[in-house]
Amino acid sequence: MEKKTIRDLEVGGKRVIVRVDFNVPMKDGQVGDPNRIVQALPTIRYLLERNAKVVLLSHLGKVSHKDPQQAEKDIRKNNARPIADVLAKLLSKPVEFCDATRGEVLRKAVESLQPGQILLVQNTRFEKGEEKNDVELAKEWSALGDAYVMDAFGSAHRAHASTYGIPALCNDSGKPTAIGFLVEQEIHALSRCIQADEHPYVAILGGVKVSDKIKVIEGLLKKADRILIGGAMSYTFMKAKGVPVGDSLVEEEQLDFARKCMKEGFEKIFLPLDYTVAERFENPLDVKNTNGPSIPDGYMGMDLGKASIAFFAKQIKGAKVVFWNGPMGVFEQPRFSKGTVGVAKAIANLKGAFSVIGGGDSAAAVAEYGFKDQFSHVSTGGGASLEMIENDGHLPGIDIIASKGA
Numbered sequence: 001m002e003k004k005t006i007r008d009l010e011v012g013g014k015r016v017i018v019r020v021d022f023n024v025p026m027k028d029g030q031v032g033d034p035n036r037i038v039q040a041l042p043t044i045r046y047l048l049e050r051n052a053k054v055v056l057l058s059h060l061g062k063v064s065h066k067d068p069q070q071a072e073k074d075i076r077k078n079n080a081r082p083i084a085d086v087l088a089k090l091l092s093k094p095v096e097f098c099d100a101t102r103g104e105v106l107r108k109a110v111e112s113l114q115p116g117q118i119l120l121v122q123n124t125r126f127e128k129g130e131e132k133n134d135v136e137l138a139k140e141w142s143a144l145g146d147a148y149v150m151d152a153f154g155s156a157h158r159a160h161a162s163t164y165g166i167p168a169l170c171n172d173s174g175k176p177t178a179i180g181f182l183v184e185q186e187i188h189a190l191s192r193c194i195q196a197d198e199h200p201y202v203a204i205l206g207g208v209k210v211s212d213k214i215k216v217i218e219g220l221l222k223k224a225d226r227i228l229i230g231g232a233m234s235y236t237f238m239k240a241k242g243v244p245v246g247d248s249l250v251e252e253e254q255l256d257f258a259r260k261c262m263k264e265g266f267e268k269i270f271l272p273l274d275y276t277v278a279e280r281f282e283n284p285l286d287v288k289n290t291n292g293p294s295i296p297d298g299y300m301g302m303d304l305g306k307a308s309i310a311f312f313a314k315q316i317k318g319a320k321v322v323f324w325n326g327p328m329g330v331f332e333q334p335r336f337s338k339g340t341v342g343v344a345k346a347i348a349n350l351k352g353a354f355s356v357i358g359g360g361d362s363a364a365a366v367a368e369y370g371f372k373d374q375f376s377h378v379s380t381g382g383g384a385s386l387e388m389i390e391n392d393g394h395l396p397g398i399d400i401i402a403s404k405g406a
């Protein structure tokens, strides 16, 4: 059902909690690529222009609360304060920062906001209850606002206190909830990959996070005409088929699942024909193209081989819808970027196709190699875009938002 958007809200003078995804890469305490902040600007500007009091919540990195010593380290590392400065520059206006994630200090900081002012709250994951969707925490946070806006697409697959607990309580207490412009745009783009009524539909999967990603294959088997599997994910499939993979990365626990997928989708799943391999990851001296898919002992697969690049390009040709997640190789090293670049080029050459790429590293790769503008949509959510396809358009952080007409 269509969700309420911020256009449906009366926000003037109201305290509006906005869950954004400011989980940006940090380097030496500084913000690296600010893309995720930039993507949230339309929603933030819209609210400020209409004199809302804007309260931004986001997580940043991981905080391991199980181990107190590690938690202390994580908290030192994942301080969100530098984000407030970057945001202030982008908005050309002051951004208040509140170092407290709950309690009197936070309440006062929100209370002192004037219409048209903005406050960024410290990393939500500093609170143990965030990832557990602790109800007391959600209560405290929801009391800070008169309305809630979900614009953190990259976090919408997680039912945490800030992505699920707050809007659930808002709904219960009659406070409006809505999606922001970024989430609206993501839903719009991804729905073409979910409805899947344009064909041929080609899905390309790669990267390393096999266990996070492999489940989407089941969903894609029902929608896509061809599923091309490259990157480290492909070694798990090769091994499952009995093809030697040398020392390449394999997720042993996923071998049975890979076998099941290949059985169900034997005519749809396409694996590489050859690989670029090396004897080690760092400073490899011996780099070669295999003859066929099998990788000799003492070598690791690093990228697609020449034949695979041509083969994948051929499978992409003529596609009307393309969904891509995960690089085809260790693209950070230029010598192992050819597979990723080859796939990006094949997609860029399509005429009149709708192409979506999701995943932090995949998006970085197409940006680095200059193909970003040739994609119809670059999703800000890796896991979220995959789960959305897997769950036929549903994500907890979006499902909980009020629907139009409700």
Ligand code: ADP
Pocket (backbone or CB within 6 Å): 206, 207, 208, 209, 210, 230, 231, 232, 249, 301, 302, 303, 325, 326, 327, 328, 329, 330, 331, 332, 358, 359, 360, 361, 362, 363, 382
């Ligand atoms: P995304 O962020 O796009 O979802 P992942 O995080 O799953 O993608 O994977 C990206 C990483 O996968 C990159 O750092 C890349 O170096 C690595 N990778 C891709 N192919 C291989 C491979 N063949 N062997 C090892 N690592 C690989």
Ligand code: MG
Pocket (backbone or CB within 6 Å): 359, 360, 361
């Ligand atoms: Mg990644």
